[in-house]
Amino acid sequence: MPELPLIARAHMHARSVAFRTATTLHTYQQLLDRSAALGSALLGEEEDLNEARVALLVSPGFEYAAAQWAIWRAGGIKLPICLSATEPEWEYALTDSGVSILMVDAAMVGKISPLCQKLGVRLVNIDSITTAPTKLLPEISTERRAMILYTSGTTSKPKGVVTTHANIQAQIESLVQAWEWSAADRIPMFLPLHHIHGIINIVSCALWSGATIEPFAKFDAATIFARVRADAYTVFMAVPTIYVKLIQALEAASPADRAAIVTGFSKMRLMVSGSAALPASVHEQWTALTGQKLLERYGMTEIGMAISNPYHGERRPGAVGLALPGVEVRLKSETGVIITGEDEPGEIQVRGPGVFRAYWNRPAASAESFDDGWFRTGDMAVRERGYYRIMGRLSVDIIKSGGYKLSALEIEATLLEHPNICECAVIGLPDDTWGEAVTAVVVLKDNTSLTLPALREWGKSRLSVYKIPQRLLVVKELPRNAMGKVTKPAVRKLF
Numbered sequence: 367m368p369e370l371p372l373i374a375r376a377h378m379h380a381r382s383v384a385f386r387t388a389t390t391l392h393t394y395q396q397l398l399d400r401s402a403a404l405g406s407a408l409l410g411e412e413e414d415l416n417e418a419r420v421a422l423l424v425s426p427g428f429e430y431a432a433a434q435w436a437i438w439r440a441g442g443i444k445l446p447i448c449l450s451a452t453e454p455e456w457e458y459a460l461t462d463s464g465v466s467i468l469m470v471d472a473a474m475v476g477k478i479s480p481l482c483q484k485l486g487v488r489l490v491n492i493d494s495i496t497t498a499p500t501k502l503l504p505e506i507s508t509e510r511r512a513m514i515l516y517t518s519g520t521t522s523k524p525k526g527v528v529t530t531h532a533n534i535q536a537q538i539e540s541l542v543q544a545w546e547w548s549a550a551d552r553i554p555m556f557l558p559l560h561h562i563h564g565i566i567n568i569v570s571c572a573l574w575s576g577a578t579i580e581p582f583a584k585f586d587a588a589t590i591f592a593r594v595r596a597d598a599y600t601v602f603m604a605v606p607t608i609y610v611k612l613i614q615a616l617e618a619a620s621p622a623d624r625a626a627i628v629t630g631f632s633k634m635r636l637m638v639s640g641s642a643a644l645p646a647s648v649h650e651q652w653t654a655l656t657g658q659k660l661l662e663r664y665g666m667t668e669i670g671m672a673i674s675n676p677y678h679g680e681r682r683p684g685a686v687g688l689a690l691p692g693v694e695v696r697l698k699s700e701t702g703v704i705i706t707g708e709d710e711p712g713e714i715q716v717r718g719p720g721v722f723r724a725y726w727n728r729p730a731a732s733a734e735s736f737d738d739g740w741f742r743t744g745d746m747a748v749r750e751r752g753y754y755r756i757m758g759r760l761s762v763d764i765i766k767s768g769g770y771k772l773s774a775l776e777i778e779a780t781l782l783e784h785p786n787i788c789e790c791a792v793i794g795l796p797d798d799t800w801g802e803a804v805t806a807v808v809v810l811k812d813n814t815s816l817t818l819p820a821l822r823e824w825g826k827s828r829l830s831v832y833k834i835p836q837r838l839l840v841v842k843e844l845p846r847n848a849m850g851k852v853t854k855p856a857v858r859k860l861f
């Protein structure tokens with residue numbers, strides 16, 4: 367059996383630049399060589415990792431991609447974890463997925479090694495591996511499981527979404543075809559690499575195509591502007607919050623700087639928004655400022671990208687467009703009827719080769735999430751003049767903030783550990799910058815008090831920054847229905 371197609375294609379672009387930073391250039395050949403060396407080190411005495419789970423805690427860039435390919439080439443399942451997560455969040459992901467090896471770079475090794483010791487996980491510091499490959503890498507079937515991504519949902523703890531190499535390949539091929547990726551493309555990468563937006567839509571599509579990626583440790587408008595005005599990019603992908611921040615930064619720039627930056631943006635062949643709803647007003651503001659019509663698309667960790675505005679043709683503000691190549695989409699009404707016409711809302715259900723296998727070790731949740739072979743997204747949409755428009759989510763317990771999907775239940779469970787909190791309800795309130803702002807409504811224990819800064823300080827060691835409530839309301843009691851259950855629509859009305 368030949369190499370995995372994603373790896374095999376790199377030989378076609380061996381001399382092209384895969385990663386570029388201000389000070390370094392790495393070719394596809396270097397990516398092949400480095401991933402073979404790391405893969406060989408991972409294998410040690412073994413011939414094949416046989417789907418062992420290998421966590422990845424490495425800064426975005428060439429070494430991240432090499433480590434990711436190393437895991438795949440050695441036969442492991444990659445579990446990328448959030449660089450800025452807290453120790454309890456790391457511990458949950460590592461234990462839930464049964465990780466046996468963790469690949470880390472020198473920058474993170476001090477932070478994670480006590481946890482690895484505690485859990486008996488083998489730590490591989492990639493910066494200490496400088497040798498050439500010493501082993502033959504195994505042949506890997508595309509039907510093998512490749513990746514686990516943790517995603518929040520309507521349970522208090524995140525679930526691991528398992529995809530095979532074939533799933534990942536289908537997700538990549540659909541986007542490469544629809545958005546006409548080519549080896550001439552150059553794209554910045556400032557999104558986190560533990561979610562599909564960064565991993566699939568940016569890094570994997572670029573590497574599949576022989577394009578060049580410019581990685582950044584985090585999003586920073588000034589850094590991006592400097593490169594945009596130098597015409598560094600042909601393609602740009604971001605979440606709506608980033609477009610809001612770019613608009614604010616452009617408006618604050620001097621007229622001369624703004625004109626130079628806008629010229630850079632206007633020359634790009636494609637600018638995409640996704641991971642959360644792009645308000646039509648932001649879409650229109652961006653066009654007014656740069657002349658670019660953002661292409662909005664819709665996707666999800668479990669399915670990859672499903673619906674997209676067209677590359678050629680009308681990109682309609684407020685709508686997500688049509689099903690992508692190789693993806694089947696249907697709407698199902700609350701009464702269980704498949705909607706064939708327009709203007710009638712229903713749940714988006716998706717089928718196709720990109721759709722995930724199952725949640726890791728959760729057979730019941732996996733079975734429940736499929737309806738006769740179609741994945742139930744939990745998102746509502748309607749077809750209008752041929753295009754899908756997302757209307758919202760079925761569950762009030764799912765919040766999207768800054769493009770991150772958060773579980774209100776997970777945050778509530780953590781807040782209940784606070785010594786002063788007796789009861790709480792977490793909701794997402796509309797927010798111009800973040801899409802939704804995590805908001806906690808709490809009932810305190812007798813004779814105690816709580817301020818937002820104190821809660822945020824307490825939350826820092828327990829929750830990733832984007833999960834910590836941005837707003838706090840202390841109430842005497844939570845609104846409940848006749849059955850005594852907290853009703854979130856009534857909680858919302860408190861604001």
Ligand code: MLC
Nearest residue numbers: 557558561562563585607641665666767768769770800832
């Ligand atoms: C951070 N802050 C927030 C916040 N996140 N405030 C409100 N709501 C949030 N969600 C605050 C911090 O507390 C801090 O405050 C300040 O903002 C700066 O924090 P930061 O972490 O440095 O923020 P920044 O780097 O600006 O992050 C913004 C961002 C980031 C948009 C770049 O959130 C991001 O990368 N989001 C993308 C996530 C993503 O890739 N999602 C895709 C999932 S896949 P202070 O007071 O300390 O200054 C998916 C499928 C699909 O959804 O369809 O793609």
Ligand code: AMP
Nearest residue numbers: 640641642643663664665666667756771
């Ligand atoms: P995640 O589980 O992090 O992959 O997030 C997937 C969710 O993001 C979807 O179920 C949607 O709720 C939301 N989402 C992604 N793209 C869009 C979009 N263009 N408009 C509205 N919601 C979106």
